[in-house]
Amino acid sequence: MLLGLNVTERAKTLGVARPTLSRVINGKSSISPEMAIRLAKAFGSTAETWIKMQATYDLAQTGKCAKQIKVKRYKPGKSKLHSQTMVNL
Numbered sequence: 001m002l003l004g005l006n007v008t009e010r011a012k013t014l015g016v017a018r019p020t021l022s023r024v025i026n027g028k029s030s031i032s033p034e035m036a037i038r039l040a041k042a043f044g045s046t047a048e049t050w051i052k053m054q055a056t057y058d059l060a061q062t063g064k065c066a067k068q069i070k071v072k073r074y075k076p077g078k079s080k081l082h083s084q085t086m087v088n089l
Helices: 007-014 018-025 033-043 047-063 080-088
Strands: none
Touching (some): 007 033, 033 047
8 A cells, every 4th residue: 555545546646557656666667757747746746856866766776886886087188189179269
């Protein structure tokens, strides 16, 4: 039960298919901007709130493997393209 309604009833309320809502509830799908709007209208909140919650969750999940992500540090410098652009100005 989700807030007093089962998933099928809640999906009908939101105007989405039951499997769509089930995937979101079970963490198999992210909250899309469209779903955020639907949730905001249903619960009297804002789409931005739902998107921020999704982004916070995504960042927390990604943070679990942050040490495994290898990236070289960017070092700004004059590139050949930059030099040619400056000459052409």
